[in-house]
Amino acid sequence: MDQPLLGRVSAAGRDCCSYSTLKAWLPVLSWLPGYKLKWLKMDLLAGLTVGLTTVPQALAYAEVAGLPVQYGLYSAFMGGFIYTLLGTSKDVTLGPTAIMSLLCFSVVGGQPDRAVLLSLLCGLIQAVMALLRLGFLLDFISFPVIKGFTCAAAVTIGFGQVKNILGLQGIPQEFFLEVYYTFYKIPEARIGDVVLGLLCLGLLVMLLFMKESLGSDNAPYSSCSRVARKLVWTVATMRNSLVVLAASFIAFSWDAYGHHVFTITGKTSPGLPPFEPPPTTDTTANGTVVSFGEIVEGFGGGLAVIPFMGLLESIAIAKAFASQNDYRIDANQELLAIGVTNIMGSFVSAYPVTGSFGRTAVNSQTGVCTPAGGIVTSVIVLLSLAFLMPAFYYIPKASLAAVIICAVAPMVDYQVVAKMWRIRKLDLLPFFVTFLMSFWQVQYGILGGVAVSGAMLLYNIARPRIKLSDHGVLVMELNSGLSFPATEYLSHVIHTQALQASPPRSVVLDCHHVSAIDYSVISELRDLLRQFKLRDVQLVFSRLQPSVLEVLLAADLQGLRYTDSVEAALQVESETSPMTELANHRRGSRIDTGKKQ
Numbered sequence: 001m002d003q004p005l006l007g008r009v010s011a012a013g014r015d016c017c018s019y020s021t022l023k024a025w026l027p028v029l030s031w032l033p034g035y036k037l038k039w040l041k042m043d044l045l046a047g048l049t050v051g052l053t054t055v056p057q058a059l060a061y062a063e064v065a066g067l068p069v070q071y072g073l074y075s076a077f078m079g080g081f082i083y084t085l086l087g088t089s090k091d092v093t094l095g096p097t098a099i100m101s102l103l104c105f106s107v108v109g110g111q112p113d114r115a116v117l118l119s120l121l122c123g124l125i126q127a128v129m130a131l132l133r134l135g136f137l138l139d140f141i142s143f144p145v146i147k148g149f150t151c152a153a154a155v156t157i158g159f160g161q162v163k164n165i166l167g168l169q170g171i172p173q174e175f176f177l178e179v180y181y182t183f184y185k186i187p188e189a190r191i192g193d194v195v196l197g198l199l200c201l202g203l204l205v206m207l208l209f210m211k212e213s214l215g216s217d218n219a220p221y222s223s224c225s226r227v228a229r230k231l232v233w234t235v236a237t238m239r240n241s242l243v244v245l246a247a248s249f250i251a252f253s254w255d256a257y258g259h260h261v262f263t264i265t266g267k268t269s270p271g272l273p274p275f276e277p278p279p280t281t282d283t284t285a286n287g288t289v290v291s292f293g294e295i296v297e298g299f300g301g302g303l304a305v306i307p308f309m310g311l312l313e314s315i316a317i318a319k320a321f322a323s324q325n326d327y328r329i330d331a332n333q334e335l336l337a338i339g340v341t342n343i344m345g346s347f348v349s350a351y352p353v354t355g356s357f358g359r360t361a362v363n364s365q366t367g368v369c370t371p372a373g374g375i376v377t378s379v380i381v382l383l384s385l386a387f388l389m390p391a392f393y394y395i396p397k398a399s400l401a402a403v404i405i406c407a408v409a410p411m412v413d414y415q416v417v418a419k420m421w422r423i424r425k426l427d428l429l430p431f432f433v434t435f436l437m438s439f440w441q442v443q444y445g446i447l448g449g450v451a452v453s454g455a456m457l458l459y460n461i462a463r464p465r466i467k468l469s470d471h472g473v474l475v476m477e478l479n480s481g482l483s484f485p486a487t488e489y490l491s492h493v494i495h496t497q498a499l500q501a502s503p504p505r506s507v508v509l510d511c512h513h514v515s516a517i518d519y520s521v522i523s524e525l526r527d528l529l530r531q532f533k534l535r536d537v538q539l540v541f542s543r544l545q546p547s548v549l550e551v552l553l554a555a556d557l558q559g560l561r562y563t564d565s566v567e568a569a570l571q572v573e574s575e576t577s578p579m580t581e582l583a584n585h586r587r588g589s590r591i592d593t594g595k596k597q
Helices: 005-014 019-025 037-064 070-074 078-086 098-108 112-131 135-140 143-160 162-166 175-184 191-212 223-237 239-256 292-299 302-324 331-348 357-365 373-394 397-411 415-423 425-438 442-462 484-499 519-534 546-555 566-574
Strands: 466-470 474-478 507-510 539-542 561-563
Touching: 037 070, 037 098, 037 223, 037 239, 037 357, 037 373, 037 397, 070 373, 078 331, 078 373, 098 112, 098 143, 098 302, 098 397, 098 442, 112 135, 112 292, 112 302, 112 331, 135 302, 135 331, 135 442, 143 162, 143 175, 143 397, 143 415, 143 425, 143 442, 162 175, 162 191, 162 397, 191 223, 191 239, 191 397, 223 239, 239 373, 239 397, 292 302, 302 331, 302 357, 302 442, 415 425, 425 442, 442 484, 466 484, 474 484, 484 507, 484 519, 507 566, 519 539, 519 546, 539 566, 561 566
Parallel strands: 474 507, 507 539, 539 561
Antiparallel strands: 466 474
16 A cells, blocks of 8 residues: 555556556455454444534535535535545545635635535646655645644634624625624624524533543443443534534524524525536626636635645544554545545535544544445435435524534644744744734735745755864864755855965865755865865865765866765874875775875
8 A cells, every 4th residue: 555656557557457456546445355244333333423523514614615504515425435445544534624614715705616616626636646646745834834824724714703603794704804893793793693602602612521521431430430421422522413403493493483583594405416517617696707717717826725735634634543543544545535535526516625633533533443434424414415404494503603613713722832932933933924824815824834934944955054163174064965055155154264264274074964965066066176276275075975975976076085084084184194186086996095104
């Protein structure tokens, strides 16, 4: 399963019917033949539990994406089927998440057809990245950027639901205007929504604390205590479904008596979505047809940000639970699974999805044994679409808002600021750039944070730390690699510390940290060697890596000298013994720079 995907393509070309090749592309074949009956019970239980968590969350996240609530369910079932075939983690569940919903809204502005097309394009990008093994690009999104984005997203999503808790209408979607008008319209709040929303919040928080207070199951308990603990755990795990169900019953009861005191979801499209290609054009309210190219142009940077964030979120979750449960995942296969899920999801009116940390945690804690648990979850969602859509009419928006707020609250990790301040204060710069810019536009926050992190990375490459020590001869130790952005800085330090000194000084350049050099560095070194020769002093290289020495020998630098150690170079300099010159020497031969006999 660790075999590269492109390697699989080559292997398939040699033996396209190989069973091992087929297993590499379809990981389900590695566990399905050995599937045990006792696993079925755990997979059914986990799939049912996650399904009852998924339904209310999917409805709520559709609200975050600005889409009709049924689109959350449309997006929640394809991942279970695809991931069972292509996924390499037994725990991960794919579906709508708070962050992806927010990103989707920021790009498509609540237009369903464009959200579905966005899913197709994101899936294609992710699948191509998997096939070309471009997953390493995710490494350029640093931890401070991720944390800055998730904290800002949690604040944006959470505050965006306050209007639904208060039952307010006509609130703008832009964050700063949303904050202003939410406070401005507080006098218009509906008492029914406020009371119900706060009750739902309180109940969800209470059940969460009850679950966390259970502790470990390994301690000795009586049979009655075990049953009670299991009951509490089950109720707390299904808290989202139970709270939404109870709130819907309350809303239905009041509505039946003619008292419309709650803001409810309203009419939804019944039944399963049609299986059809996503629309490639759109029509505005005034009848203007928007072409495919114009839609893609309108997506802008979001078309780069959303696939990356989807991959980053899902792979981080998969790695975390793989480490926790002692198994390994194939990162490129995970990319492929997410990409295919988004591609196929676009044919059933889904918007972009990724791995869900909360539902994956529930899946793992319930004791899922294989990815087959995702099939059960998907069936639960499909049954809800087929038979329960009319009942969703009475779901109060305040209850969905409570579910969302409780889901995103843990994402506000305020402790990380103190940790970064204590460990490396400079990391707070990309964190705050991402955090603050995300309130303007989510994708701009991520791009801004990546740009700042990239600039910091490039600065460290262009300005490597150079440790100077005086042993009569100036010793310069490069504490990091040496590449073309650093050549000017190295030349400047050598000129100011040695060549422009009075009198000029010889230099020993300790290169044991340098693992590679390029043509720009060679050109600069050739000029420096000429400058040292003109001033009748020496530039000596010590502790060269074999790969670096090979490049220097191939460059045929005039006056190049090197030793195996700094001590050998200092010894030769102190005795004014001539170094063995490499000019015109047979390439690859051993050069003795020790003391002359």
